Amino acid sequence: MAPIAVTPDNVSPERNTVSVKKVLSNGSSPERTPRPSIDAAVRLNDGNTIPQIALGVYKAPNGEETEAAVTAALDAGYRHIDSAARYANEEACGRAIRRWLEETGTPRDEVFVTSKLWDADHGYEPTMKALLDSLDKFGLDYLDLYLIHSPSDDDQKRLDSWRALEDAQKFGKCRSIGVSNFGTAHLQHLLEHATVIPAVNQIEIHPFLQREELVEICKKHNIKIEAYSPLARGNKLEDERVVKLAKKHNKTPAQILLNWSASRGNIVLPKSMTASRIESNAQIFDFSLDAEDLKVLADCEENYVTGSLHKTED
Numbered sequence: 001m002a003p004i005a006v007t008p009d010n011v012s013p014e015r016n017t018v019s020v021k022k023v024l025s026n027g028s029s030p031e032r033t034p035r036p037s038i039d040a041a042v043r044l045n046d047g048n049t050i051p052q053i054a055l056g057v058y059k060a061p062n063g064e065e066t067e068a069a070v071t072a073a074l075d076a077g078y079r080h081i082d083s084a085a086r087y088a089n090e091e092a093c094g095r096a097i098r099r100w101l102e103e104t105g106t107p108r109d110e111v112f113v114t115s116k117l118w119d120a121d122h123g124y125e126p127t128m129k130a131l132l133d134s135l136d137k138f139g140l141d142y143l144d145l146y147l148i149h150s151p152s153d154d155d156q157k158r159l160d161s162w163r164a165l166e167d168a169q170k171f172g173k174c175r176s177i178g179v180s181n182f183g184t185a186h187l188q189h190l191l192e193h194a195t196v197i198p199a200v201n202q203i204e205i206h207p208f209l210q211r212e213e214l215v216e217i218c219k220k221h222n223i224k225i226e227a228y229s230p231l232a233r234g235n236k237l238e239d240e241r242v243v244k245l246a247k248k249h250n251k252t253p254a255q256i257l258l259n260w261s262a263s264r265g266n267i268v269l270p271k272s273m274t275a276s277r278i279e280s281n282a283q284i285f286d287f288s289l290d291a292e293d294l295k296v297l298a299d300c301e302e303n304y305v306t307g308s309l310h311k312t313e314d
């Protein structure tokens with residue numbers, strides 16, 4: 001089967017070799033044999049590249065279970081972890097990432113780490129403080145991507161938070177900056193006042209919630225879509241149309257949903273705490289959905305929202 005269509009924005013940076021040469025600081029060799037990295041990546045409007053698949057860690061506890069999931073993801077070839085201050089697991093994610101980098105001798109810049117500013121911390125100073133707090137929890141010097149988790153209802157506060165992100169990027173505390181849960185009105189307002197155009201808008205999107213209008217606006221401004229809840233939280237994996245496509249392609253229903261999103265150029269953030277699912281969720285770049293399959297999935301639209309759309313989102 002041919003691989004999914006590669007869009008002009010898709011790039012394959014030289015990040016596909018994992019060094020396991022280095023031994024641990026205690027002199028022992030790592031027992032695991034990590035897979036090579038998954039090289040599917042997307043170029044952002046700031047010139048940075050972002051791995052197209054991330055492990056999402058919403059609801060993952062701040063302890064060993066999450067460390068194991070993050071390690072399993074990195075071993076499976078993921079190079080992107082999507083956390084948030086709100087998820088309260090930045091410490092566990094940071095521990096696992098730092099340990100994995102050390103064990104495999106991989107440079108920091110080969111793993112892409114995202115966190116998000118929580119709603120209670122909007123405003124210039126609180127945003128700066130929240131970002132430093134997140135860095136402290138991860139034990140990292142910089143984040144690859146820092147997002148406004150949801151738009152504040154207060155126009156000025158929202159712009160102040162964004163100005164803080166712009167400055168943090170200038171100071172090297174985060175390489176890319178973006179937003180999440182921004183609808184058309186919030187995006188347009190931000191674009192009127194911002195110096196830096198957000199690199200991404202992280203929103204819920206899957207075949208059951210396709211959000212074409214918002215996607216078009218993001219495309220127009222070269223803002224990439226990060227698809228959250230790309231598995232519709234597991235609630236649509238038994239949909240008979242998805243199951244039929246899975247059988248046709250000898251794939252899992254989850255892989256069908258993820259391929260649908262990735263083949264549109266989205267960055268996909270499936271969450272799982274199960275090593276076998278973490279691994280299989282990444283095996284989505286070796287097949288293509290044909291026009292007939294895409295029509296079946298287009299017809300799945302039912303405005304199915306699993307999370308909570310912000311009240312001004314469309």
Ligand SMILES: NC(=O)C1=CN([C@@H]2O[C@H](COP(=O)(O)OP(=O)(O)OC[C@H]3O[C@@H](n4cnc5c(N)ncnc54)[C@H](OP(=O)(O)O)[C@@H]3O)[C@@H](O)[C@H]2O)C=CC1
Nearest residue numbers: 056057058082228229230231232233234254270271272273
């Ligand atoms: N910016 C925002 O406001 C939001 C961001 N997000 C981000 O997106 C990520 C993903 O979204 P999320 O809402 O967690 O939901 P997902 O759509 O990723 O679904 C996760 C659920 O699906 C299950 N699952 C995962 N893989 C499989 C599989 N192959 N087969 C069967 N079941 C599977 C998981 O269970 P199990 O763990 O047991 O495998 C879990 O219950 C979040 O973790 C977070 O990083 C999410 C919501 C909002």
Ligand SMILES: O=C1CO[C@H](CO)[C@@H](O)[C@@H]1O
Nearest residue numbers: 058084149150306307308
């Ligand atoms: O990231 C998140 C996970 O999902 C939650 C809703 O179900 C959101 O509130 C939050 O923004």
